[in-house]
Amino acid sequence: MVITLLSDFGDLYPASMKGVILGIAPDANIVDISHSIPAQDVLAGAFMLAASAKYFPPGTVHIAVVDPGVGTKRRAIAIRAESKNNVIHYFIGPDNGLLIPAAGSIGDFQVFEITNKILYRDADVSATFHGRDIFAPAGAHISKGFEIENVGGQIKDFVALDFGKARRFKDSIEGSIIFIDTFGNIITNIHSEIVDYRPGDVLDIWNERIVFQSSYGLSGEGEPLALIGSHSYLEIAVNRGSAAQFFNKKQGDGLLIKT
Numbered sequence: 001m002v003i004t005l006l007s008d009f010g011d012l013y014p015a016s017m018k019g020v021i022l023g024i025a026p027d028a029n030i031v032d033i034s035h036s037i038p039a040q041d042v043l044a045g046a047f048m049l050a051a052s053a054k055y056f057p058p059g060t061v062h063i064a065v066v067d068p069g070v071g072t073k074r075r076a077i078a079i080r081a082e083s084k085n086n087v088i089h090y091f092i093g094p095d096n097g098l099l100i101p102a103a104g105s106i107g108d109f110q111v112f113e114i115t116n117k118i119l120y121r122d123a124d125v126s127a128t129f130h131g132r133d134i135f136a137p138a139g140a141h142i143s144k145g146f147e148i149e150n151v152g153g154q155i156k157d158f159v160a161l162d163f164g165k166a167r168r169f170k171d172s173i174e175g176s177i178i179f180i181d182t183f184g185n186i187i188t189n190i191h192s193e194i195v196d197y198r199p200g201d202v203l204d205i206w207n208e209r210i211v212f213q214s215s216y217g218l219s220g221e222g223e224p225l226a227l228i229g230s231h232s233y234l235e236i237a238v239n240r241g242s243a244a245q246f247f248n249k250k251q252g253d254g255l256l257i258k259t
Helices: 015-025 041-057 100-106 130-144 243-247
Strands: 001-006 029-034 061-065 076-082 090-096 108-113 172-180 187-191 204-207 208-212 224-230 232-239 254-259
Touching: 001 015, 001 041, 015 029, 015 130, 029 041, 041 061, 041 090, 041 100, 041 130, 041 172, 061 130, 061 187, 076 100, 090 100, 090 130, 100 108, 187 243, 224 243, 232 243
Parallel strands: 001 029, 001 061, 061 090, 208 224
Antiparallel strands: 076 090, 076 108, 172 187, 172 254, 187 232, 204 208, 204 254, 224 232
């Protein structure tokens, strides 16, 4: 069974989670999506998980921890998501919106609060490391067939999170930046479904005239461009450079694209 891990933990803490998982499910195939989410950046973690989860095989358990509310009254949750083709994925983590976009990318989903202490690593749960003591063991047990309905009661008032809704006007699209990747590419919340640009179209973005392309290398080195990324969102890039630095932009900034 495949178990994925995503966190803002960096180098030290993921190993403990893997040890707990393998102690319960020694045959688990553990895949690290990333442990380099910017610290406490729930939105960035949610985007990365949503962009990746659907490519894993049916039955995958995704454990994600970007959890600034650890040790408070925020709940621990487990989600069962099912596609129209009856493909099921599970998501384990904090009730802070982190898991919701990814679960929705699979299909309809149900959310359960993890209260069954049988699933905890032991009775002494760390107030600062639920990833090791709650989420990792719960995910490992679910990967071995533990029924998700038995983790605790179903909840409807979970914390929701989305990437905001881009707005299309007659000659423009208004959106915002939801993620900046390692290359400095600016990923927006403008989905390909509302974009009808063609390669070669010239767009006005942040007072720059930017050519819409199908890939990065079709613009000259150092030139900005716009394209639809592999995640199906419009992104702004600089060929062999950083668009975030070029435009001095950060996550959460808005943009207006004019034609």
